[in-house]
Amino acid sequence: MWSGAYGPEKPHVRKRVEWKRIGALFASYWKEQTFVLVCIVVSSVIGLIPPFVTARIIDVAIPRKDFHDLAIDVGVILTTALISIALGVTQGYFNSLVGEGIMRDIRTRLVSHLHRMPLSFFTGTKTGEIMNRVSNDVDNIDNVVTGTLTTILTNVVVIVTTIAWMFIWDWRLALISVAVVPFMVLPLGPVGRRMYDIRKKTREKRDEIESITQETLSISGMSLIKSFAREQFERNRFYDVGTKLMRLEIRLAMVGRWFMASIGAMVTIGPALVWLGGGELAIAGLFQVGVIVAFVSYIQGRLYGPAAALVGVQVQIVSALAVFERIFDYLDMPTEAYEPEGATVLPHVRGEIRFENVIFSYSPDRTILDGVSFEVKAGQVAAFVGPSGAGKTTIMQLVPRFYDPQSGTISIDGHDVRTVTLESLRRDIGIVTQETYLFHDTIASNLRYAKPDANDEELRAAARLANIDDFIISLPDGYATVVGERGHKLSGGERQRLAIARVLLKDPRILILDEATSALDSQNEAAIQSALEVAMRGRTTLAIAHRLSTIVSADVIFVVDAGRVIESGTHAVLLARNGPYARLYRTQYREAVS
Numbered sequence: 001m002w003s004g005a006y007g008p009e010k011p012h013v014r015k016r017v018e019w020k021r022i023g024a025l026f027a028s029y030w031k032e033q034t035f036v037l038v039c040i041v042v043s044s045v046i047g048l049i050p051p052f053v054t055a056r057i058i059d060v061a062i063p064r065k066d067f068h069d070l071a072i073d074v075g076v077i078l079t080t081a082l083i084s085i086a087l088g089v090t091q092g093y094f095n096s097l098v099g100e101g102i103m104r105d106i107r108t109r110l111v112s113h114l115h116r117m118p119l120s121f122f123t124g125t126k127t128g129e130i131m132n133r134v135s136n137d138v139d140n141i142d143n144v145v146t147g148t149l150t151t152i153l154t155n156v157v158v159i160v161t162t163i164a165w166m167f168i169w170d171w172r173l174a175l176i177s178v179a180v181v182p183f184m185v186l187p188l189g190p191v192g193r194r195m196y197d198i199r200k201k202t203r204e205k206r207d208e209i210e211s212i213t214q215e216t217l218s219i220s221g222m223s224l225i226k227s228f229a230r231e232q233f234e235r236n237r238f239y240d241v242g243t244k245l246m247r248l249e250i251r252l253a254m255v256g257r258w259f260m261a262s263i264g265a266m267v268t269i270g271p272a273l274v275w276l277g278g279g280e281l282a283i284a285g286l287f288q289v290g291v292i293v294a295f296v297s298y299i300q301g302r303l304y305g306p307a308a309a310l311v312g313v314q315v316q317i318v319s320a321l322a323v324f325e326r327i328f329d330y331l332d333m334p335t336e337a338y339e340p341e342g343a344t345v346l347p348h349v350r351g352e353i354r355f356e357n358v359i360f361s362y363s364p365d366r367t368i369l370d371g372v373s374f375e376v377k378a379g380q381v382a383a384f385v386g387p388s389g390a391g392k393t394t395i396m397q398l399v400p401r402f403y404d405p406q407s408g409t410i411s412i413d414g415h416d417v418r419t420v421t422l423e424s425l426r427r428d429i430g431i432v433t434q435e436t437y438l439f440h441d442t443i444a445s446n447l448r449y450a451k452p453d454a455n456d457e458e459l460r461a462a463a464r465l466a467n468i469d470d471f472i473i474s475l476p477d478g479y480a481t482v483v484g485e486r487g488h489k490l491s492g493g494e495r496q497r498l499a500i501a502r503v504l505l506k507d508p509r510i511l512i513l514d515e516a517t518s519a520l521d522s523q524n525e526a527a528i529q530s531a532l533e534v535a536m537r538g539r540t541t542l543a544i545a546h547r548l549s550t551i552v553s554a555d556v557i558f559v560v561d562a563g564r565v566i567e568s569g570t571h572a573v574l575l576a577r578n579g580p581y582a583r584l585y586r587t588q589y590r591e592a593v594s
């Protein structure tokens with residue numbers, strides 16, 4: 001399934017509805033559903049009693065002026081009503097249990113599937129669209145999973161028992177009663193298809209709205225809008241998409257309108273026919289009025305009502321299918337291709353890293369790494385330098401297998417990274433990037449993300465090594481300070497030092513470091529510099545180096561240009577060689593040198 005580094009394949013267009021798959025979602029709740037089914041059958045059968053007893057009241061108890069009979073009949077009606085209410089409440093509870101359980105299961109499956117999706121999926125998909133599927137789409141099938149099964153079962157059982165009973169009681173009136181039912185069902189197909197199409201489009205529009213919201217209402221997006229004064233533009237863009245969605249929703253609402261109206265008509269026409277036919281038979285003295293009253297009550301309450309409900313459910317299901325399809329599309333996307341059969345756990349890592357003739361591209365039309373080979377010995381600090389876009393970050397991302405190369409091998413301590421389990425591989429790699437990501441949570445929780453069981457002393461020790469402890473304890477809430485969305489309540493330098501402390505807590509054997517290019521004041525710079533020195537100590541470090549001090553003190557420097565390592569050696573050796581490194585050094589670091 002995995003298509004190399006080119007990201008997930010486009011989901012195929014599904015032709016057939018995967019009923020089995022939808023059914024499988026219900027499978028683990030079979031006990032609760034059996035219970036619901038029992039409630040439904042019992043209450044449907046009980047529901048036959050009141051109209052029957054009503055007919056007895058009209059035709060027997062009242063004409064005979066028998067108060068005792070009347071009281072018994074009324075007592076029976078009341079008792080059946082009470083039992084029905086109790087059954088209804090119990091059924092409602094189990095129903096919610098099944099529905100909400102299924103929703104939780106789908107959501108968790110979606111999220112855990114997304115966790116295993118390759119990074120290329122996230123770079124190629126708008127966050128808003130992902131959010132929309134995980135939250136709104138799942139919410140949208142809520143009605144279907146919570147109510148549908150019960151609605152179908154209840155109504156089918158009610159209809160079947162009612163028709164059977166009506167034919168047993170009087171087949172002539174029964175025939176008249178069911179005559180209009182086909183007219184209610186016929187238009188189902190075309191109406192359903194139309195709803196399905198429109199529903200698909202409304203979901204896409206909602207994706208768009210969610211994406212715009214996500215992008216513009218984030219802290220970075222807002223800063224951009226404000227700095228370019230684009231509020232009016234963004235408002236108009238939002239309004240336009242909103243209008244398109246509004247039109248689609250109106251169309252969706254209107255599709256079933258005529259159809260529902262025709263069902264409404266049948267609900268009136270049916271009883272009229274029963275009165276006409278039954279009335280004629282009653283005039284002929286063939287049976288009594290109470291029977292007609294009971295039949296009318298059956299067909300209104302237990303035949304047309306449920307038939308209309310089934311039709312409604314069918315329409316609801318068809319339009320929910322469009323949403324199910326979107327969820328299944330995500331679940332079918334290939335996850336990270338990984339862990340071949342029998343992947344081994346990477347044993348205690350020393351930290352020797354070797355690239356052999358690695359060729360990599362993000363998309364087939366452009367090669368990014370064109371035969372990269374290098375070796376970094378355990379415990380060494382390797383600095384990668386080179387012009388922007390040369391491929392340095394890409395090299396780093398291949399080590400923890402965020403992407404896989406098209407050819408060549410990457411090994412750690414002689415183990416090809418593709419043959420070991422992802423968990424063991426990533427456990428020993430720590431990454432500090434230019435852009436520090438922090439959760440909107442406390443400093444302590446953010447640090448513990450690296451080591452959930454770390455105690456307070458461990459947190460403080462790591463923070464001290466990263467030169468950030470003093471700052472943290474000077475805050476009014478100390479380690480309980482909430483860092484704000486993405487950590488924006490902290491300065492860039494503070495965020496970086498927190499990220500270093502976080503990596504120190506993880507204590508990996510290999511450190512990947514993308515040094516920040518942004519200049520910090522000298523005090524901050526010095527604090528970060530010494531934090532990094534601590535972080536690098538005793539670990540193999542691959543650093544995309546921007547600081548002169550990191551480059552000069554590195555054990556080995558690799559000069560990357562246009563996807564190749566064109567030169568390597570120590571600072572002194574490379575300077576003496578007077579090649580590309582020496583030129584880069586003179587142009588890029590002239591200021592720092594002088």
Ligand code: ATP
Binds near residue numbers: 387388391393
């Ligand atoms: P810099 O020093 O500016 O960060 P770099 O040497 O780290 O640059 P890379 O980030 O590795 O360069 O990028 C190498 C090339 O790959 C660039 O031309 C970039 O446009 C491209 N690239 C990076 N990430 C992706 C991606 N996810 N999809 C497609 N192309 C990408």
